[in-house]
Amino acid sequence: MIIGMNPYFMFNGNGIEAMRFYEETFNAEVIEFKTYAELPNAQEGDEQLLLHANLKIGGNDIMLSDTDPDHPIEAGTHISVALVTDDADQTSDIYRKIREHDGEEVMPLQETFFIPAYGKVKDKYGIEWQLMTTKED
Structure with a gap:
């Protein structure tokens, strides 16, 4: 079952600055915050x-x-839609349908160290979807 859908903003190296700006400007609550330094292959500066x-x-x-520093964003790709499910098969099915059309x-689409299924696909209209399945508690 689809359990959520959110806008996902992408930045070329100033994401932390943008996050702090939105936090202050909109009196937002930071629910989750991770840096590239938390990745298994972290390098100096990833924090x-x-x-x-x-x-x-x-x-x-x-x-x-x-974004990955080796793949900077281009105009039009800085916002995507994150679609979250609680079923990896459904996530896979959605991913497949977008690819087939x-x-x-x-x-x-693959299992990662942080989530059972995660992948990105751009639909025929140019919208990038980040499809993911949550971990079971």
């Missing part, structure tokens, strides 16, 4: 890059991240 943040603004969530794989 300055935002891996993932979730902010609550009123009753709404937004997510933010710096002239979609483009951005990142393969």
